[in-house]
Amino acid sequence: MPELPEVETVIRELRPLIVGKCIEQVEVLWPKTWVNRSEVPIEGQCIKAIRRRGKYLIFPLDESTLIIHLRMTGRLAFAPDAETNSVQLQGLNHVRLVLFFTDDSRLIFNDTRKFGRVYHVDDPAEILKNTGKDALDEDWTPELFYRMLSGRKTGIKAFLMSQKFISGLGNIYTDESLFRAGIHPEHSAGSLSRKEAERLFESVRFILEQAVKNMGSTISDYRDAYGNPGKNQLYFKVYKREGQPCFNCGTPIQKKRVAGRSTRFCPKCQK
DNA sequence: CCATGTACCTGAAGGC
DNA sequence: TGCCTTCAGGTACATG
Known part of the structure; x- marks a missing residue:
């Protein structure tokens, strides 16, 4: 579904919400969504920035990089606290992965068709090498x-x-x-x-x-x-x-x- | 190098 | 109401 403008929109909204947050835990609900090719653990690392290349969302961490591709039906939503059940979380019927931050906020990856991917890599070029x-x-x-x-x-x-x-x-x-x-x-x-x-x-x-x-x-x-x-x-x-x-x-x-x-x-x- | 088909998945919509 | 087919913001990979 999302092409460049949709990804850019999501990035602009997420930037003030999650840059600086530190990852406590990753919950994987559909195993193929999570592609972990990094040597270092993601737990304890903080998000330094959010960038975009084409349709990829790129999150540089302290020692590695998180990269997300939404493919056809991927969707990201931010929940400010553990109890949140606001309108922004409605329609999240196919949650595949959740990033829990140390302040109890979290980033939710919903993806009906399961084509989307959340990569964790040491070198972003592993994923972006064929992207112009x-x-x-x-x-x-x-x-x-x-x-x-x-x-x-x-x-x-x-x-x-x-x-x-x-x-x-x-x-x-x-x-x-x-x-x-x-x-x-x-x-x-x-x-x-x-x-x-x-x-x-x-x-x-x-x-x-x-x-x-x-x-x-x-x-x-x-x-x-x-x-x-x-x-x-x-x-x-x-x-x-x-x-x-x-x-x-x-x-x-x-x-x-x-x-x-x-x-x-x-x-x-x-x- | 290039075109085409298949695979990965779920759900909505249309035909019968 | 069902059942079956086709289609969908994407990409990787195999095959001629």
């Missing part, structure tokens, strides 16, 4: 994007979805970005003109920043750290709009399998 530059990273520029595309035979949708070049885009924001740029999802990545690459770069940035402002998109499962849904689904121009008229030209939005995923686009506006 973050789509909101200031070092990513139109010029760099154009160079990354050159010589690529793959389709542009597959390129944007692969996290090894640019990280953070998933199925929704890829389709929305391509629509905004007027580029067909099956257009070969390597044959985009410099101008098209620049327009697509601008579109990706616009779409992601708009979604962050709107606290992410909620289709069904996504909730932020306080249990609130996002508002960005109200701004979709193609996602889930198959059969409905294109906002630019009125042509029905088409749905087709591209790069293994349901893909929505306007056959007239996107070439």
Whole structure:
């Protein structure tokens, strides 16, 4: 479920709540969720910061690193004390892991489909080695994007979805970005003109920043750290709009399998 | 290198 | 009301 904007929203909310907290214990309710590859115990270590790369949440600890990927249905919620049963904890029907802090507050990882992972590693590169530059990273520029595309035979949708070049885009924001740029999802990545690459770069940035402002998109499962849904689904121009008229030209939005995923686009506006 | 299929999981929705 | 199929914000891995 969550792509970059949803992860960014959760991180911004969690940062003031859990940076500085010290871990007393990890409770694992679904064993596959917890991937512990660190030499040092997590108990007693404190959270120094929260960062993001693509869809990964990264929590540097004193001597190791905690990394979380929410995959399709992962959700994080903070409980300030042991007795809390507030609205932000409602709907947590599939708790897979709980981090207990020394002050009796806790971070709850809920994940209906069990695809999400909570990694504990000594070197973050173990997990992040195949994850490219973050789509909101200031070092990513139109010029760099154009160079990354050159010589690529793959389709542009597959390129944007692969996290090894640019990280953070998933199925929704890829389709929305391509629509905004007027580029067909099956257009070969390597044959985009410099101008098209620049327009697509601008579109990706616009779409992601708009979604962050709107606290992410909620289709069904996504909730932020306080249990609130996002508002960005109200701004979709193609996602889930198959059969409905294109906002630019009125042509029905088409749905087709591209790069293994349901893909929505306007056959007239996107070439 | 690239495309495609499968696996990992649960639950909602649609067809009959 | 059931039963069966398909689909879903993701990614890793196997196979041509």
